[in-house]
Amino acid sequence: MTVDKLPSSAQLKTPKGTRDWVGPDLHLRDYIFQVAGDTFKRHGGVPLDTPVFELRSVLSEKYGEDQRLIYNVEDQGGELCSLRYDLTVPFARWLAMHSNYKQVKRYQIAKVYRRDQPAISRGRLREFYQCDFDIAGVYDPMIPDSEIIRVIFEVFRALKLEVIVKVNHRKILDGLFMVAGVPQDKLRPISSAVDKLDKAAWDEVKQEMVEEKGLPEAVADRVGEYVRRSGTMAQTLEVLRSNPDLMANEDIKAGAADMELLAQYLQAMGVSDIVSFDLSLARGLDYYTGLIYEVVAKPQDGEALQVGSVAAGGRYDNLVGMYGKRPVPCVGLSFGVDRVFTILAARQGGKKKSDIAREIDVYVIAAGGKGFNGLLPERMAVASQLWDAGIRAEFHPKVKPKMLQQFNASVDVPVSVILGEEELEAGQVRIKDARSGDMEAIEKNRGELVKREDMVAEVKKLLARVSLADN
């Protein structure tokens, strides 16, 4: 770099819809990743990491009209590439490349990219994290599907976030539309109108169906009657079973059989309580073929925050087959990490630390009177001894720091190791619980005198006591 050239147009910001992560935000985000990753591993998940961009041909024709939201990499010669839009398509591409993998549970936690209008307050960015868990392969019906819901339950239980898992079945939904009289070519448009029922009133949705999508009003009314039903698995199944017109439809019959199994398995895994069987749930993406679900957070008392769904997914049995000869049925789950983050951060509220607060166990301090030389090499040697023992330690980066400077720099560090010339000559240092003391206290009571060779052991004991007292 030519250091004398100042780039005139360099704006000091991150690109629109992106952000830096640092400090407490980063720790909270990593905590969410940790909880999710541990849960996935507990269920036999293996991690996968794919490139941030894929060949453009791999992404094309996968996302319908959302295709326009894909970020392309500039054509600078060579292959045409685009940034990944989700983690499902890279997973399907990877699966198709490895036809020897018969059954696999994979998870991936990574950033994805969408040229969408950002809504930062609601946790919607152009660069954001997804956290996906998918089960691929041929299994007996609904067994992996129910395990996915168990995974959802475990993750949100660990995050102490109360959620409802809304479920539905693509075959039931399509069957309902057919019985209501929706023509075959209008199934997807009507499905996407119905999907808005969680946010819009029935009248609006009906208007869209009739006026925009040209559905006869009587058909729209029948659709409304069918899909506006939700309840426990047993309740909604009863709605279907008790209506012979519906059960005469092969798709509804097959879907209801799946949901019957699901109800039984959810019961066995102890997660029936969080599930609501909601016939209006439709999910946007075309590639789902069976169970679909969407997870919404229950607002706490007084919480106005609406962040949409915090996780979603479903069964997609035909996607992988698009890349090769081999169809691989899959069922998957995607967590909206940034939305979960937004809720948890809002609940944490005010107690926010500095973005650059570091976590250190021991501060190594030099003390001395007249002619004091700062004892820098000695502080370095003592810090090195602590680092060797895996203890997080710092010292003041000045040759001759004043006591006040060292004291200010050591705020929030629980233990001090204090060096003095006389003690060092006798092969000793002082260690001190530094949490409560002000500087005068340190000046008066410089802590417990220990031999240099016992220092690490004594510091560890003191850290254990401090940590106990803090919890």
Next chain:
Amino acid sequence: MTVDKLPSSAQLKTPKGTRDWVGPDLHLRDYIFQVAGDTFKRHGGVPLDTPVFELRSVLSEKYGEDQRLIYNVEDQGGELCSLRYDLTVPFARWLAMHSNYKQVKRYQIAKVYRRDQPAISRGRLREFYQCDFDIAGVYDPMIPDSEIIRVIFEVFRALKLEVIVKVNHRKILDGLFMVAGVPQDKLRPISSAVDKLDKAAWDEVKQEMVEEKGLPEAVADRVGEYVRRSGTMAQTLEVLRSNPDLMANEDIKAGAADMELLAQYLQAMGVSDIVSFDLSLARGLDYYTGLIYEVVAKPQDGEALQVGSVAAGGRYDNLVGMYGKRPVPCVGLSFGVDRVFTILAARQGGKKKSDIAREIDVYVIAAGGKGFNGLLPERMAVASQLWDAGIRAEFHPKVKPKMLQQFNASVDVPVSVILGEEELEAGQVRIKDARSGDMEAIEKNRGELVKREDMVAEVKKLLARVSLADN
């Protein structure tokens, strides 16, 4: 997605110079990250995560002729962006945005992008990881610089990789060139020629200086005489100190004073042994202003692998100032994670597990004779009990799996929990150390009978015994 449309041109590969990470490779890579991250935190480092692309203006004019290797994001309207080329420039941009941060140690482990010719066998890709630790702010001379070398020492000690840290000082190098008679405008070109001395013979380098860069032969010879010296800190300092011509140069004098301090601090931190003061070390990037260093791995006996430097960095005091009014002196370090990975993977050698091997503690097995119904809900309930206790568990995803199927699926899983109808009715299950047994052994001895409510505790005890026996 329209599932009936097959994308004709979808090639089943990742883009050139990129790869998927999964299985043992991913675990080894994450282990390297873990070791580095723990070390950075031990020294008070705070993590930073920046967007994968930056405003193009932030990256422009930072990389000299390597600018052409930057990946641009296509102009689809809105801001012009490019993928990050390294982690240093995003760090400098972030620092410049936060003028209240006076002193900070930050680390970042993330992928960077270069449109370079990939050399996969040597661990050089177009998408690759960097792992950076930088200390920013005004400190007394050489204190953070020496801590960086201590960090290098700790990371490679933990990775059990023997390394040599070659160090030099930009001021000394420039001073040597000036004393040798290199004109001011040829300093950087001659510096980049000298940088090749670790790979090329002196004759070749001299030829480049004289024929390509137009340096008089006598000047080139003097350069050669000066820079082809290396040794311990003390030895190379003595080479400088004993030559009055050199010490008369202000730059050399200032650089030597820095290196004198560094020698003293490295001694105090116990890391003198791994350092070689090499006057030919030049480092490509123009933005270094003081100490520079490059870490090379010592090949083990019989190891032919040459992967270049495994870490490198230096002091860059003017970079942050380019983005704002405030100069922030920095010294930093970048690990070549993929190169370290290549060495460690080669040393691990043959004992490679399947890419999709998962790590599970307990396999829940159903056993039964005639009229056996598979006990699926019971297996689900027992697995849920184990998951609730944080134990990694699986069961066979068939309604009525055969014993042989369950046995084959549970290979490598240390503990089995075996369910039988009679035992379940009595509120009991069997638990069994499954490492040594073949299927017949399981058929004969179905393990220890325990009460359902004691199962978790007994499984934990057995897992502890198994883990002890394995270590």
